[in-house]
Amino acid sequence: MTRTKMALAGAATALIGGAAAYYLYERNTERPDYDTLREEGRFSLRAYPELTTASVTLTGSRDKALRRGFQRLADYIFAKDRAGDQIAMTAPVLQEEGGSPETWRVRFVMPKDRAAEGLPTPATGVAIDTIPARRVAAVRFPGSGKSADLRRNEDALRRWMEKEGLQPVGRFEYAFYNSPFVPPFLRRNEVIVPVAG
Numbered sequence: 001m002t003r004t005k006m007a008l009a010g011a012a013t014a015l016i017g018g019a020a021a022y023y024l025y026e027r028n029t030e031r032p033d034y035d036t037l038r039e040e041g042r043f044s045l046r047a048y049p050e051l052t053t054a055s056v057t058l059t060g061s062r063d064k065a066l067r068r069g070f071q072r073l074a075d076y077i078f079a080k081d082r083a084g085d086q087i088a089m090t091a092p093v094l095q096e097e098g099g100s101p102e103t104w105r106v107r108f109v110m111p112k113d114r115a116a117e118g119l120p121t122p123a124t125g126v127a128i129d130t131i132p133a134r135r136v137a138a139v140r141f142p143g144s145g146k147s148a149d150l151r152r153n154e155d156a157l158r159r160w161m162e163k164e165g166l167q168p169v170g171r172f173e174y175a176f177y178n179s180p181f182v183p184p185f186l187r188r189n190e191v192i193v194p195v196a197g
Contacts, residue, residue: 030090031177032109042140043160045195051131052110054122057098062147066095066176069106076126077108084120087111092175092190137161137168138175138192144184145176153191161195170194 038045056072058065070093074080077087087110094107110119116128139157143149154172161168170193177188 030088030111031092032090033112037135038164040160043157044138044140045135045164045166046138047135048131048133050133052114052116052119053094053107053129053131054110054119055105055107055127055129056125057103057105057127059103061102062095062104065104066093066106069095069104072123072126073106073108076120076122079120081123082120087114087119092177092188094173094175096171096173134194135197136192137164137166137195138190140188140190142185142187143189144187145174145189149189150174150191153189157191157193161193167196168193169196 032048032051034046034048036044037047054073054076056069058069060068072081073093074089076082077089079086090109090111092109094109096105097103098105110116110128116130119128122128137157137160139153139160141149141153157172158168172191172193175190175192177190178186
């Protein structure tokens with residue numbers, strides 16, 4: 001084996017090892033608790049408690065709004081745009097349409113031990129609010145979370161809900177659990193929607 005091939009093999013091994021280590025780190029990141037009420041393959045019906053979130057609302061394409069929203073919220077939790085202590089990162093990052101064309105809301109769920117009234121005051125444009133306790137239908141899938149994948153899985157979730165007699169009562173939301181450092185086939189993405197009942 002030539003030195004070039006050995007160097008490339010070493011770099012590939014290091015990259016895969018780094019991605020695997022980051023994946024394991026992210027698996028230990030706090031996630032909201034929920035009760036699974038019904039499950040069928042990659043589809044489920046869940047009950048979530050009230051969640052405190054930090055959110056931003058941005059205009060533009062979905063993927064650009066997600067990147068910009070992630071950065072603004074990361075600046076808030078890591079105390080880059082305010083004084084005070086840092087807030088632990090959680091998963092997933094949530095995204096939903098904001099009610100008008102090309103408007104998107106991006107949310108970080110706050111850690112369970114951080115109530116809304118105890119959170120640092122955010123910079124302008126970052127809102128602290130709560131999502132009431134709710135039931136949601138969800139579909140889980142791997143991949144890079146491209147818009148076409150989201151639409152395809154949203155359609156699949158609609159069909160499953162119709163079969164199960166579940167009625168949506170809000171907007172469909174997208175949940176992204178992993179960073180771009182994790183290979184797409186290992187990533188966890190979801191489409192979720194609040195349901196009646």
